[in-house]
Amino acid sequence: MITRRLWVALFFTAALYLLGLGLGRHIYYFGAVLMTFVILLALLSAVTLKATLHTETSFREKEVLRGEKIHMGVDISQRCPFLSRTVTVRLIRGGRVQETEVNVRPFRTDSIKVTLPAEHVGTERFGVESVVGGDLFGMFRISCRSREIWTVKVLPRPFDIEKPSFMVSDEGRSALKLSQEDYTSPEDTRAYIPGDALKRVHWKLSARKGEMTVRRYETPAPPDTLILMDNARVGSFDDEGDRILRDLLCETCAAVADLQLRDASPVRVPMYGEAPGEFVADEMSHSLLLQEMLASQAFESEFPFERVLQLELRRMRRTGAVIIVTTRLTPPIVEGIICMRRMGPSVRLYLASLRAEEEKVRDMVSRLQNHLVEVCYVTPA
Numbered sequence: 268m269i270t271r272r273l274w275v276a277l278f279f280t281a282a283l284y285l286l287g288l289g290l291g292r293h294i295y296y297f298g299a300v301l302m303t304f305v306i307l308l309a310l311l312s313a314v315t316l317k318a319t320l321h322t323e324t325s326f327r328e329k330e331v332l333r334g335e336k337i338h339m340g341v342d343i344s345q346r347c348p349f350l351s352r353t354v355t356v357r358l359i360r361g362g363r364v365q366e367t368e369v370n371v372r373p374f375r376t377d378s379i380k381v382t383l384p385a386e387h388v389g390t391e392r393f394g395v396e397s398v399v400g401g402d403l404f405g406m407f408r409i410s411c412r413s414r415e416i417w418t419v420k421v422l423p424r425p426f427d428i429e430k431p432s433f434m435v436s437d438e439g440r441s442a443l444k445l446s447q448e449d450y451t452s453p454e455d456t457r458a459y460i461p462g463d464a465l466k467r468v469h470w471k472l473s474a475r476k477g478e479m480t481v482r483r484y485e486t487p488a489p490p491d492t493l494i495l496m497d498n499a500r501v502g503s504f505d506d507e508g509d510r511i512l513r514d515l516l517c518e519t520c521a522a523v524a525d526l527q528l529r530d531a532s533p534v535r536v537p538m539y540g541e542a543p544g545e546f547v548a549d550e551m552s553h554s555l556l557l558q559e560m561l562a563s564q565a566f567e568s569e570f571p572f573e574r575v576l577q578l579e580l581r582r583m584r585r586t587g588a589v590i591i592v593t594t595r596l597t598p599p600i601v602e603g604i605i606c607m608r609r610m611g612p613s614v615r616l617y618l619a620s621l622r623a624e625e626e627k628v629r630d631m632v633s634r635l636q637n638h639l640v641e642v643c644y645v646t647p648a
Contacts, residue, residue, distance in 0.1 A: 273406035276306055305404060312349040313407035316400055319346040322356075324394050324415035330559070332424045333514060337383045341395055341415075343369060344376040347402075354400035358383075359392055359416060371400070385421040387510040388517045388562055393419050422558040423517035425525045428643075431492065431588045431615050455483045490587030492527045493612075494536045495579060496520045497572040497593035498564050508621055512594050515619035515645050517561040523590045523617075525554050535582070536560075539575050540568040576603030583610040592617045592645075596631045605638045615641040 280302040287295035320343070327338040341356060358365045360383045371377050383393060394416035401408045456469055459479030467481040496516055501509040524534045528551045536546040536557060542565075546557045572593060583589075589612050591604060596618065608614045616635060618628075632642050 268408040268410065270401070270406055270408055272404065273306070273309070276302055276404075276406060280306065306406065308349060309402040309404045309406040312347050312402035313409050315347040316345055316402070317409050317411060319344075320398060320400065320409075320411045321345070322395050322398055322411075322413045322415055324413075324417060326393070326417055326419065328419075329417070330420045330422055331385045332422050333385055333388050333518070334424055335385050337385055337393060337419055339381045339383060339393060340378060341369075341381065342376050342378050343371050343398065345371060345400075346374055348373045349403045354398055356398050357396040359394050359396045364396060385419075388421050388423045388514045389510075390563060391419050391421055393417055420559060420562045422555075422562050423514065423521040425518060425522040428519075428522050428526060430526055431523065431590055432613050456480050457483055489532060490612075491533045491535045491582070491585055492523070492588045492590065493579065493582055493586045494520055494523055494534065494590045494592065495575060496536070496538070496561075497575075497591075497595070498538065498540050498566050499568045499570070499572055500566060501594055511621065511647055512619055513564075513566050515647065516566075516592050516594065517564070519592045519617045519619065519645050520590075521554075521558055521561060523592075524557050525551070528554055535586075537575075537579065538564065539570045541565055571599075573597070573599035573603050576600065576607065580606060580610065583607060583612055586612045588612055589614045590617065591615070592619070594619045596628050598631070601631050601634060604635060604640055608638050608640050613641070614639075615643065617643050617645050619645040621647070 280299050283295045283299035283302065286292070287299060323342040325340045325342075327340075331337055339358075341358075343354070343356070353368050354371050356367050356369050356379070358367065358381060367379070367381070369377065369379050385391070395413040396416075397410050397412045399408060399410045456472060457480070459468065459473075459481050463481050469480045469482050473480045498516075501512050520536065524536060524546075527534045528548060531549055531551075533549040534546070534557075538544050538546070538560065542563065544560065546553075546560055548554075548557070576591075579589075589607050591614065593600065593616070604614060604616060618632075635642055
């Protein structure tokens with residue numbers, strides 16, 4: 268890019284040539300030749316800078332929790348001796364561009380360390396967009412684009428919440444007790460222990476062995492905790508407000524899952540969106556996988572959340588508690604939640620919002636509470 272200084276230099280060079288021709292003084296010719304040499308040197312420096320400028324970006328971590336710092340290192344090298352000492356590095360941090368000035372020496376590699384905040388959950392782009400430098404005389408500005416763009420996952424940071432309760436008829440362990448009375452799935456036999464129910468005695472085998480033998484039955488898995496997160500487009504606030512709401516959704520979902528996984532309770536998190544999938548686990552070691560899946564959600568799903576609730580009704584017989592995380596309440600969503608509650612499991616609703624509760628929302632919340640649905644509000648810390 269040509270700067271104003273080049274035009275000024277060209278003007279004075281032309282003027283000196285004209286004065287030399289008009290007055291016949293050698294001093295004007297000498298000045299014109301000197302200015303021409305300076306312009307050519309500046310052009311050569313700009314071309315050399317364009318050809319030799321190199322950047323290399325490195326990250327200390329590729330995954331961080333929201334609120335932590337991302338440490339990025341940038342190495343800049345060039346072989347132009349007549350480069351201006353200062354170059355401008357344009358850094359990409361998320362969706363924004365940040366400029367910083369760096370002193371660069373020829374034939375050496377200069378490094379800078381940049382600390383960037385991880386502000387929002389998701390997959391963010393970090394790196395060097397371009398490096399802008401110029402010659403020593405400031406006549407040319409060269410912008411060298413860089414391909415050193417990295418993707419960093421900002422994971423949700425779980426917070427402390429109250430443990431969800433299972434339905435009254437099944438507190439999570441009653442299914443294990445009932446399994447001892449289920450005679451449809453015999454697994455093995457064992458010796459009789461005083462106190463065993465007589466209905467479990469295998470009489471034929473006991474007569475053959477000459478000792479009391481009872482049946483053992485398969486122990487069914489405890490009921491699932493089903494977490495349903497609304498990953499449709501928010502679009503209610505400005506871009507910053509929408510991203511805050513997405514943080515609330517992901518971190519609430521991660522918090523509930525972590526609480527259940529600590530007790531080895533099975534958790535199921537179906538995800539409907541551009542990349543549909545499902546998280547199923549019963550061990551705390553899988554918590555990081557869920558956080559990565561949540562960070563990869565684009566929240567651009569065209570699938571209505573009320574339709575998600577209808578599809579998930581088929582799981583209610585194996586579900587002990589349903590956790591619903593959303594930013595909005597509509598009559599179809601309320602009807603879907605009530606249908607889930609009527610099928611047996613306990614239901615808790617987490618409603619994420621940035622503003623005061625509206626009258627119409629208050630009416631729908633009251634209706635849910637009348638059907639024994641627990642309603643909790645989630646706001647930014």
